[in-house]
Amino acid sequence: MEFYLGSSYYPEWWPEEEWEEDFAKMESLGLNVVRMGEFAWSWYEPREGEFNFEPMRRAIDLAAKHGIKTVLGTTTAVCPPWLYQKDRHVKGGNIHGDYSFGGRKGQCLSNETFLKYARRITLEQAKALGDNPNIIGWQLDNEPGFPFNDFDGCCNEGFRDWLREKYGNIDALNKAWFSMMWSNYYNDFDQIEIPVNAAEGGWSPQVQIDYRRYFSFTFNSLLSMEAEIIRKYSPDRFIYTNWPGANWSVDCFEGAEYLDYAGWDNYVGQPAGDAYRVQLRASMEHSFDRRLSSGKERFLVAEQLAFADANNVPEVVAAQTWLNISHGAFATIFFEWRSPTGGAEEAYPSLLMRDKSIGEAGPVIKKMTDALKKHYSKIDGASTPSKVAAVYSHENSWAHAGWVVDGFYDEEFFNAYGGFKNALACNVDVASMRDDLSKYKLVIAPNLRMMTREDAKAYTDYVKNGGILVMNTECATRDFNNQIYELLEPGLLSELFGAEVISKIGASKLNAETGAKASVRYADGTERQVRSTINKLRLKGADVVAEYTTGRLAGTPAITVRKYGEGYAVLYSTDGNDVYFYEALAGYIKNTFGIESLLEAGDGVIVSSRVKEGKEYIFAVNAKDSPVEINIPYTVEDVINGGEISGRYTVEGYGVLFALKNNR
Amino acid sequence: MEFYLGSSYYPEWWPEEEWEEDFAKMESLGLNVVRMGEFAWSWYEPREGEFNFEPMRRAIDLAAKHGIKTVLGTTTAVCPPWLYQKDRHVKGGNIHGDYSFGGRKGQCLSNETFLKYARRITLEQAKALGDNPNIIGWQLDNEPGFPFNDFDGCCNEGFRDWLREKYGNIDALNKAWFSMMWSNYYNDFDQIEIPVNAAEGGWSPQVQIDYRRYFSFTFNSLLSMEAEIIRKYSPDRFIYTNWPGANWSVDCFEGAEYLDYAGWDNYVGQPAGDAYRVQLRASMEHSFDRRLSSGKERFLVAEQLAFADANNVPEVVAAQTWLNISHGAFATIFFEWRSPTGGAEEAYPSLLMRDKSIGEAGPVIKKMTDALKKHYSKIDGASTPSKVAAVYSHENSWAHAGWVVDGFYDEEFFNAYGGFKNALACNVDVASMRDDLSKYKLVIAPNLRMMTREDAKAYTDYVKNGGILVMNTECATRDFNNQIYELLEPGLLSELFGAEVISKIGASKLNAETGAKASVRYADGTERQVRSTINKLRLKGADVVAEYTTGRLAGTPAITVRKYGEGYAVLYSTDGNDVYFYEALAGYIKNTFGIESLLEAGDGVIVSSRVKEGKEYIFAVNAKDSPVEINIPYTVEDVINGGEISGRYTVEGYGVLFALKNNR
Amino acid sequence: MEFYLGSSYYPEWWPEEEWEEDFAKMESLGLNVVRMGEFAWSWYEPREGEFNFEPMRRAIDLAAKHGIKTVLGTTTAVCPPWLYQKDRHVKGGNIHGDYSFGGRKGQCLSNETFLKYARRITLEQAKALGDNPNIIGWQLDNEPGFPFNDFDGCCNEGFRDWLREKYGNIDALNKAWFSMMWSNYYNDFDQIEIPVNAAEGGWSPQVQIDYRRYFSFTFNSLLSMEAEIIRKYSPDRFIYTNWPGANWSVDCFEGAEYLDYAGWDNYVGQPAGDAYRVQLRASMEHSFDRRLSSGKERFLVAEQLAFADANNVPEVVAAQTWLNISHGAFATIFFEWRSPTGGAEEAYPSLLMRDKSIGEAGPVIKKMTDALKKHYSKIDGASTPSKVAAVYSHENSWAHAGWVVDGFYDEEFFNAYGGFKNALACNVDVASMRDDLSKYKLVIAPNLRMMTREDAKAYTDYVKNGGILVMNTECATRDFNNQIYELLEPGLLSELFGAEVISKIGASKLNAETGAKASVRYADGTERQVRSTINKLRLKGADVVAEYTTGRLAGTPAITVRKYGEGYAVLYSTDGNDVYFYEALAGYIKNTFGIESLLEAGDGVIVSSRVKEGKEYIFAVNAKDSPVEINIPYTVEDVINGGEISGRYTVEGYGVLFALKNNR
16 A cells, blocks of 8 residues: 555635645645545534535545545534534533533533434435545544543433443442542432532542543544444445544543554644654654554554744655654645634644645655655555563553643653653554563553552563563552552562652652752763652662662662563652653663664664565654764665665754665 | 813712812812712612712712812713612623622623613713713713623623624625634524633634624623713713723724723833833823824823822822823823722722822822913813824734733734834824824834735835835734635735745744744844744845844844835834834834934933924923933923923933923 | 540541451550541431441440540531432532532531531431540531632522621621722622622622621531530530631631630641741641630640651651640641542551551651650640730631632731741740730731721730730721721821831832842841832831831831830831741840740750649750750750750750759
């Protein structure tokens, strides 16, 4: 299959006579895919029951005339005014009350009216357009999962039903929720309310995690219903949705069960100067989405900025796209082709400049589509072999910081992934917490607080059998009701790590007292700051890797290692603060345990590899705007420009090396 | 007509036997006007239909006995408890829900009950008191326009009616609102809701601007109704309202159609040290209100602090009043005479000290009233000839930052006015965007984003015919639905300015990357920081005036000039950041195009002129607390102190020179 | 009576078979009291009318078997789900709307359903358990007074009834509320609403203070009802409640009328480094609670952290407890024994570590219980003679900052108490504003803005008769409706202090203008920064103690003193900024008027004394983690360790000296 490079496009915004000019310009850049229709419900059904899919069919066919295939969206991320007028509760509410009509999303997925009409429009759309040969794939909904919570009466009912199903009887719930505290002991599921506007003390972590699960459940239910319809009426097309990222209100691993691929919306900012590390975030999301394809090792970037800002050269757009490809993307869809003249997203940049001319990124994209047409088939369907994995868990994310995007859990997870990716310069997988990890040499798994005894045994076995496991003291301290084990941290894994926490202190308090930033120091003198909580460790078999430097904890263990069976268990007893903390930790592990890099790369270059039919392709994408030197300890063939390379090599600013490793 | 200097006074707060002492003390200071009654609805009508205007009549007549005329207020800024009890919806609501009774304002101007009773109390008041000869003028309402928005069911209905009237059919609205985005396509006006609590994505700029217009419309409707009643029952009195300032939720230019004058409430802080520039803000508001008198070149300062704080000398109170006069004020009403002992505004300073003695400002005010009695007639009705104008647009203010007072548009506008006023040392008018600008040599018009093709032609003609026009790249980029033209910035005026924007970057991003503050540099080395957005320009006929200094844009054009017809079009491609940015820009224009100052003044002195019967009076008000030297390149006669002055002259701290230009 | 040292414990959380292990461990530490049951409503009455107090009886008796007495709580700080299901309005609401069920508190104390069932559960509990001989005392509710305000319909009704009762007729209310301002003039009590969500201008201070009083009244009504029931069915036990601190929404002085003792929840942070001054806050709360025992000079610390964080040595737990004792505590109850595994307070530290082992504080506590068993009887019931008092007033607290915990009034009050306590090194009482002050040599009474003429006379007489009174210029400026007297500050007391305020300025404005921090300077050069408002004084008989240093006020009086009758009146005309300001002021007073310290103590040591049967015991608690030298100008006997001490002596970090003054 060819690489799909294209853009979003909204035919419903523009006079039909202008469509062809747009598609022709896309064609001129070599684009071969367009994403359409994900907000078009009102266009299809302007009044209840009056369906008209002809205009969209014409748009699809016109695109095809210019060599452009269509990815079509289902429309349930929006809701037409007439439906809201029919039943106001098709939208939910927030702490301020019910949502008014306007904007988008906020539909209440517990509302029967909404579900009925959402099903009907999806069915009608699939029937009307599903057999169009120019449709290659479907996007379900759009960034499903907003608004992270929904507070209305329908949700109350839905939540209670879900709890009835989950717990069977109210006493099981009471036990799971520790509801005897504060007399919150329920007699009946009908007494339960969605967690909004508590008087004092807030909601228990147990209620919150269940509400998050219910919220996720409603979205996965809607989407799997849509997937079923699409599979029936539009077979042989791929189905995905565009997650905004791993840190989300819907469990994307569950989504993998009814979707073919995951897409994600890459709004990671354009790098510049030393801020290239933001692209490590993109790397993490790529690896996460690659995991969601259930072994197919592919994913889409469903939205990506198509525009270099005034302080960037346009090549940055290509660099970001090559980074996608180096991690397994089979498509990149820019957002967007042509900016709207009205609406809340007026200011989004687009491939077309505001005067409909093609912007500075045009030639860069053309160059890229030419290269892809020539070379992409070499790696289409390639695998991305990884010896290292970072473990992500939605439920543990939700169990942490509550309902904040980029909350504590996810920031730490990104820092951990990013730090290891950068320091190790090799492929890093993202795994779910119950994936088979035995194929990895090294696993980093921060903040897996909720863990069953079975989980703990699996991680212990992983180390026993030779794995290197890196965790922090928060891990394994709670069951899956988010209740705390009556054990010292790291809870179920104290024996594995050979250390336990006997006291805690907030780093900010320590900093205030000592006037110094709390930090850890390795034997070689490397020192890194820590952030929020510092734990005092009692060693029970572990060796010290790094020590604290400040306050009464100066000189006490901060990071430890224990040989356990054939492997090693590395424990850090603080928060990582930032990506630099994890780079230092990864550096220690690399030096101590000999994790192999794909090549030596200076800061700025992100290195990956793909393997197909026994050939290994190396990608080195420079996310900096200045040249960076790398060192290739073998010989490669430059796929795009031809020629052999070995040893020291300079990757230009925002440049990419796509090379075949010489097997000689 | 004499100059009216006086104070607010609330007879309803005090025992009637204490009134005379208050009026006598006012008289002793030479005050000749009192503003009363703008919150007195409950005093007039303590219970529904029980009217009693006798106490106010007695207060008016008692004041007159002491030589004090009355400006009387209509009372619709408040609402009596009994009316709220009758219909809770006489008050509106905010995002938290309906307003409770308490405080003031918040009346729903879409509520029929409120409108009916508001009309009745105004009518009864006008009938009862309108023919009192001691009333010289009427203030309608009080700072009409709070709370900037109003969210309740009555507003929903009113908004829909207004939209029906404006658009005629729903498809016109759909087009204007670009509602096909996100399926917000309406079938019926009844589906529309006031823009509060959207789910995700927020409200489109198109809905928002129309809601702002509707909100403004309701206030102008109420006030014009009141004006009509007052004109009928109290003819030959001037009518005004007290706007809080140009940046407001009601279109004051429309208010000019039913009002005689504009007043404003001058709560600009007392200057001290180098903070004298706050008085440039007062200068701007003065010029704005002068414009609103529709050619009469007069305005009121309807509220002004009457009190020098502990770090100021009392002369500052006089300096502020002379500044009013120098811009065209015919009255200044202090707020307030005597502080209340209770209520939410307990802490407001007053002319009377808390123990009813006259404070330190007393002798200063007496000196001023003496001077005014002697000399004001010389300039009463004088014109304020200006060669420079700054263009203000309520709709463009609303189209920018949403509903924030002192938001981006207005801060920029003030900085532009203030910078030009300070650097040019001459009169600067404030004009509406469709005023005839042909009489001005120089026009500065920042952020006129919404502009019709007719507007663009008018500005182009202005330059063609010899004017100097200063705009930024945001100008002329949107139509009056707040939809964006499919053109590069500066949209309709690219041809005029001979430059267009090809890319943008946030200054904060640039600063973060480069570690340097983004700034522009003129040919003479003058450098000024910029704030939020930096635009990369492509020149198409313009010459460079100043360049950027940082990042990839270093050395590229930041400010340009193009000779066009007989005039010059100056374009700046960034935000002005602060008043200093505009002072530099004005300095360049002054030097290049020869704009003439009234005199040379050091920082701190604000210079204006008034012309009457062929005589030109010069005002130089020192807003600093230390002496400032000015240079008068001609001979003037000191009006207050007598004697001739020429050349170097020192204006004392908070001092004023009021001088007649010698015509020899 | 023995000293009670123990912990909270929640038998309802744990399997009954685990209780005995817990009680046995308590016994092993020498603990002799347990607090139970304050949130157990649902345990007692899981379904309406189904009462079961047997499990709690068994828990009480099991504790007793291990030598542990019980303090039992009434349960009205929580509400069972079935009651909320019966009538949603048993919970109130906030600005977001009605509370959902979850968390704790938020009960509407104006709701008849709640009051009926709250009375019934208390009655049933008292009947069932009241005669248990192992119960030594009762805690009513838990931290009664949250949520500071309550906004719902029941409250509206209750508030109106309370106002009817207070004012008799609506005109009295109108006068008290100054309601003629802004037409808020009421015809009928039914027009009044609880102060939430005002449109503009906010609520008048008069409405606010009455609402605060009503809110306090509802809590005192509930608690006095509970006290009456307990006294009847469980006589001869002490009754208290656990206030969170002096700064609270309920008038604790009124609570003293139906309670035996006051308890407070000491969550003052553990001191470390130079932050030992936080313990002065605990000292203040101790003295406040000692006052609330109505002459019995005892109080409880009802909750106290039982845990030394990782940067502290465990001795800090003992130091805090000794500090309690040195001020008159007869009990300290740690919070808590064993952390819950679920619920909103999962993360609270406890005496048991998470693995149920006893933590590092165990041996420290054991050592303390041993010492207390041996020596506490010497001081049980001792008095705490004070020559110095700091005056606290709930109504003045409420009249200041509104509804913010640790608002301006209370921060100032703490700074004043703390500064005087630290500088004077002697006992300092907290008094209510109408206590008999004649026994004190020195009284500090900041921000008593509301003061009647009778109050003013009493303070004047206090000075006349030889007292030293320290107040600021805000004092005596308002009546008890919170209306301002028409007098210059310090209002009713200008004559006493011989100075008055003629102008004000915000310190931040001054700082901005002068670039210097506003401060005051004493004759000896001591200089201290001031915070918010600076007042310009006119002297009328007073002498200057300290002057301002900045702006136009440099060199003008900031602090003054006047000899008046036999005493001295010290006035400061600014805010104290911090505890250092008051330490300097206390230092001036100590040096000038000869206030005697108990001993000389370096920073860190908090000194108190207790007297019993003619013997004076000195306590010197070191709140620092490093040794501090003190100087004892007499001979003492070390009670705990034996031996005589005199002159220079070093108190170890977190150490305590408990010594009997030698009377020779």
